[in-house]
Amino acid sequence: GENVEQHPSTLSVQEGDSAVIKCTYSDSASNYFPWYKQELGKGPQLIIDIRSNVGEKKDQRIAVTLNKTAKHFSLHITETQPEDSAVYFCAASISNAGKSTFGDGTTLTVKP
């Protein structure tokens, strides 16, 4: 089955700095890679996703890159703000399969 590894497990940055979270996956059949943000006491919420036919996708301060050859994808957050502090999860799945394999999460802390 699919295996997703996520690094780092914790990340602390100063407000205004950039944050990068990296994930690798094992199943070459995976073609959909979402990123979720989970705030304390809540369920994960999708913040951005990318499909295997795209190398990069950007939405305001958030971007995701995908390297299919290396089976590696990353989340980039620029100009971080205290409200970006949360746990971030990457995931990998086969499109329309109805299930995902998640990384173990990264706790991001943005210091004012």
Place this chain on the structure above:
Amino acid sequence: NAGVTQTPKFQVLKTGQSMTLQCAQDMNHEYMSWYRQDPGMGLRLIHYSVGAGITDQGEVPNGYNVSRSTTEDFPLRLLSAAPSQTSVYFCASSYSIQHSTDTQYFGPGTRLTVL
């Protein structure tokens, strides 16, 4: 739309007791899933369903049963609770292939403690 709702929010059980975690969605999604979240281990898939009457096992199915009699509801049953099932449980739903989107929408979670 209420989205994905889960009840109860909190539950304490004794070892050996049984209970059902409820999950409902009002977005007419065909796909629904149950995950458990343990500290430092991300979300692990317990069971999932691609439509009414169809269910399949995920990564950690032992000790749990599911059924999907309607599109809206996907209950998770703990047959005989064990301390190892202490966790936060999340239900998620998503569109099917005909809507060409994979976005999963998660409920607020049920925090279960088994003594």
